[in-house]
Amino acid sequence: MKSAPPLLAAHRLVARFPGGDAVLRQANFTVTRGRRVALLGANGSGKTTLLRCLSGALKPAEGEIAFDGQPLRHDRVSLRGHRARVQLVLQNPDEQLFSADVRQDVSFGPLNLGLDPAAASSRVEESLDLLGITHLAERPVHQLSYGERKRVTIAGAVAMRPQVLLLDEPTAGLDPAGVAELMQTLDKLSSTVVLATHDVDLALMWADELAIVTGHLVRQGGPDMLADASLLEAARLRRPWQLDLLAHLGHDMEMLRGDHVPRTVADVAAVISRSASGAPTR
Template sequence: MSEYILETRNLSYKYQDGTKALNNINVKIEKGKKVSFVGVNGSGKSTVFLNFNGILKPTKGSVIYKGNEVKYNQKSLLELRKNIGIVFQDPENQLFSASVYQEVSFGAMNLKLSETEVRRRVDAALMDVGMYEYKDKAVHFLSYGQKKRVAIADILVMNPEIIVFDEPTSSLDPKHSKQIVKIFDDLNQKGITVILSTHDVELAYAWSDYIIVLKDGEIAREGTPQEIFSDDKLIHECYLEKPFILEVFEKLRSSGKIDSSSAVPRNKQELFEIINSKGEINNC
C-alpha cells in the first residue's frame, strides 16, 4: 500500500487582487518519490508549492502532511517548514548572509541545536552539495550555480523529509544542470521526497517517477512519464513538447525499424541500447 507523505484536498487559492491561481487541486505525493510538476508560466506550479509549506494559506481546501491537516499557527508552521523545504528559482532571493558557512548555519541555529550539532549539520549539508571547500567564501563571490547549491544546503541543514525545487535548472548551463540533478538523485537515495517544477520536458521525462501537469490552475493530467508524454492530445492542449528521446523512439517503432515490443527508453543510453541491440534493427 502506498504511503502518501503530502496531499492536497480540493485546494484552491485566490490572490488578493482577485486572480484565481488554483482551482480544486487534489494531489497525493508518495513518500520517497521523485515528482515533477510541469506546465506553462502561470499554470499554478509556484502557487501550489507555496501552499505546500504554509507560506500561502488555501482560500479553500486543505494541505495534508503525513496524514494531518496543516494548521496555520506559528508553532505548526515552523514544524512544517522544517520538514518541507523550498528552494526558490532565484538563489538571490534566498541567500542573505555574508559567508557560506553563516548562510547555511542560520537555519540550524534557529532550531536551538548545540554548537556541535550545528557544525555537524552544516558540514554535512555543504558536502552533500559539493560546497564544503567554499564554506569560508563570501556568498556574493560565488557563481550562480554555486549559489544554487548553497541554497539547497540551506534547506538540507534542517533535515527535511521533503524538498521542493522551483525551476531548479533555469539559467544553468548543461554542466551545472547535471550537477544539480545528481544532487536530487543523491538526496532521493537517502529517502528524501524530491518535488520540482520544470519547463524542461527532457528532465521531467528522464528523471521523474511521477508527473503532474497543471493548466490554468487545474490538474490536466497526472501519471508516469510515459503516460504523460505519450498523450499527444495533452501535449498539444497544455503547450508542452514531446521529449526528444521518446519522439525518436516512437518514429523508429512506427516505421518498423525497431521491435514494437521494445521497452520505452527514458534516457539516451536506453535508446542507444535499443538501437544497437542485435536483432532489434530492421534495415535501420
C-alpha cells in the same frame, strides 16, 4: 496511484492571485515517501503557487495540505513543525540568501531549529559537503556565481534535514555539467523530492512520476503522460525527444506505456535496436 499512504498531499486546493483570479481550482496532488516527482507546466500555470502551498508559505484560499495524513493548520506552531519537515527552494537565489557568508547562511535554519551550536555546525558541514561547496564556506554570498549561489540555497534547505524537498527550477541557468552535477547530488539525498522544471527531457529521464499543472488542476501519472499530445499542447509543453523520435520512426506509441517508456539515450537505442532486429517494439 500507489497503495502507500501519501507523505505530502494537497486536497481540493484553491489559490488565487492577489488580484482575485484563481491560479489553482480544486487541485489535488500527492507525493509518496521516497518518490521523485517532476512538476511540469507553462509559465504562470501555478507550479510555484502549488509548491508554496505545499511548503506552508502560502495559505490556500480553500482546501487542505496534509503531511503524513495530518492536515496542516496554518497557526504558528503547526507551521513551525511543517517547515522543519518540508523545505522549499525557490528559483532565484538572490531572494533567498541573506547572510554575510556561506556558512552563516546555511547555519540559519539549523540554529532556528534550536540545535546547539555544535550540532548545527555539524549539519552545516554535512550539507556543504553534500552539495560540494565546502570550499566556499567562508566566501561572501554576494561574490559567488549564479550556479554557486543556487547550491548554497539548496544546502541551506538540506541542512534542515527535511523529509520532503521542494525545488523550483533548480536547473534553470546552470550549464549542462552543472545540471548533471546537481542531479547526482539529488540522487544522494534521502529526502522525497518534488522538482519543478521546464525541461521535459530531464523530467522524463529523472522522475519516477510526473505532475503536470494545466487548466488550474494538477494531473499526475507516469512518464507515458508525455506521449499525450493534447495534454502537452494544453500545458504548453513539448514531447520529449525520446518519444518524438520513436513516433517519427513509426513505433507504436501505445506499446510504450508505463515502465516501457524509454527514458535515457541507452533506453531509446535499445528500443531501436530491438525493432531493427525484427523484434516487436517493446
